[in-house]
Amino acid sequence: MKQRVSIVKCDDYDNDKLKESISKSIKLLGGIGRYIRKGSRVLLKPNLLSAKKPVDAVTTHPEFVRAVIAVVKEAGGIVSLGDSPSGLISNSKMKRIYRVTGMEEVCRETGTRIVSFEDDPVVYNNENGRVYKNFTMSGKLKEYDVIISLPKMKTHGLTLLTGAVKNNYGFIPGLRKAELHIILNESGLFSEMLLDVGETIRPALIITDAVVSMEGAGPGGGDPRNTGLIISGTNASVLDYIMARIMGYTNPLKVPTIKAAVERGLLMPERIEVLGIELKEAIEKDFKKISLIKLDLVPxxxxxxxxxxxxxxxxxxxxxxxxxxxxxxxxxxxxxxxxxxxxxxxxxxxxxxxxxxxxxxxxxxxxxxxxxxxxxxxxxxxxxx
Ligand code: SF4
Ligand code: SF4
CATH class of the missing domain: 3.30.70.20 (Alpha-Beta Plaits)
Structure with missing residues (x-):
């Protein structure tokens, strides 16, 4: 079976262009009706890492989210939105993040409910987990028929890139994210855990904001880079593989989460089918990547x-x-x-x-x-x- 991903061009955050391009990217995957029915309760999960302005390219752009909300509503969906950012979460910190990232304004203007992932802890099981077979996450996630992940394409110091797989880490509440970093103090193990999270709570659809991405010292301090793309699909590892290629990795298996996904059989590069523009058209020349030092030959x-x-x-x-x-x-x-x-x-x-x-x-x-x-x-x- 093919593993499909769509790549559509979109040069800026103009609302009409975004709506048209996002609709096109979903149409290439079979159309919005394949994912959302009239009355579906839909949860959007953007990347709201920290209180950074949209221009910093750290978080999913609010206009991108506004356009997705419009597309989902047109299909009859009832939309909510949530994320658990990095660090210790308090009400005042959450409010600041939503305000600074522009998400509060978009939610207010579109009547979108904001959901906290910090309350109502429930254990979610996944028998196939390699590192963890269960995670404690908010019971509110169960209230939704469809989860749509809205990652941002960025570099990352630990996992080389942060895209669709890492966006699922925001389902884990508050400081537990930092605790897992100390327990799984190695990029390979940490990557396996990220795949476990994605297998436990699997978004039905992923629409990536790669209109402006981040290169250099990601995920929080890099430079915005206009890549002009929307990358969509249903398999987070497949999307990350394509993002790695776009960033200029000739061998995406250098990215620990991608290598782990191939070893698990979640990702089969030979079965990837790119719809929309050709991958070679999307590849960025001289994208500033992050290098992990290879220590295999060191005693x-x-x-x-x-x-x-x-x-x-x-x-x-x-x-x-x-x-x-x-x-x-x-x-x-x-x-x-x-x-x-x-x-x-x-x-x-x-x-x-x-x-x-x-x-x-x-x-x-x-x-x-x-x-x-x-x-x-x-x-x-x-x-x-
Ligand atoms: S580096 Fe300085 S500004 Fe940044 S979090 Fe630490 S104390 Fe605050
Ligand atoms: S362990 Fe190192 S990288 Fe992680 S938060 Fe502490 S100083 Fe930063």
Whole structure:
């Protein structure tokens, strides 16, 4: 059986263009009627990582969401929207995220109900899970007939890219996300867990905002890149495979979640059928990707040292830091302290490279780079973006 994905061009966030392009991308997959009937309760799950403006390309663009809402309503669906962002979730933090990302305005203007994923914990089982066979998530997810995932195409320091597979991580409530980072302190295991989440709560349809994507130091501090695309499908791993190709990976299996999906049989690259424009037309030249250091050839006794020395790390940009302390609160390894001037200071020895601090920082004051750690905590820096 073919594994289908549609790629449609859309140059900007003009509402009419978005609606037309999103409808076209769904039509290529069989049409909206295949997923939504009159009266279907539909939950939209955008990427609302943190309180960043739409122009930063960290979160799914509000106009993209507005256009999806219109398409779903035209098909007779009753729409709600929700996500569990990174970090400790409070009511005031959630309100700020919805306001700054532009999502509050869109929901208000379209009469879309906002759903919290933090309440009503229920255990969801998945016998096929490799790392976890169950997850505790909000019971509210059960109230919906259809879940539509709306990821943003971005780079990611831990998993190389964040797209459809990683967007499912937002179904996990609050700080449990950070806890899983510390328990699964390795990109392979973490990727297997992400696939387990996606197998437990599987969106029926995925529509990716790749109109403006993020390159460089993603997922929170990279640069917006106009890629002008909408990528849709029903299999999150297939979509990520196509996103990796668009970012310029000739071998997408370098991405740990994609490699794990192929090994599980969830993704069969030879069966992918691209509808809409041809993949070669969509591939971005010189897209700034993230490299993971390959440690296979390093002797085992030197691996920790080499990993600490060579792999990308979060770096605090003091000139932008407002000393709010959110990075300190979220760090699952508890390896960020305050220095004598109250700035956060990362003790790299215990840093697990989860990049939760970077995802959470509301002021884009953390970037990725290479820091050579000479003695325990005081870093001497040779950073590159
Ligand atoms: S310092 Fe940042 S990247 Fe390192 S463990 Fe803490 S949150 Fe994760
Ligand atoms: S780095 Fe960011 S999150 Fe951490 S204290 Fe500074 S502004 Fe706050």
């Amino acid at each position: 085992r006794f030197l691996k920790d040292f080499a990993k600490n020395l060579l792999s990308p790390k979060p770096i605090i940009i003091k000139s932008k830091c407002l000393k709010c302390g959110e990075c300190i609160t979220i760090c699952p390894a508890k390896t960020i302290i305050r220095d004598s001037r109250q700035y956060p200071l990362i003790k790299y020895k215990d840093c697990i490279r989860c990049f939760c601090c970077m995802e959470t920082c509301p002021h884009a004051s953390i970037k990725t780079g290479t820091v050579i750690v000479l003695f325990n905590s005081k870093p001497s820096r040779f950073s590159k973006k």
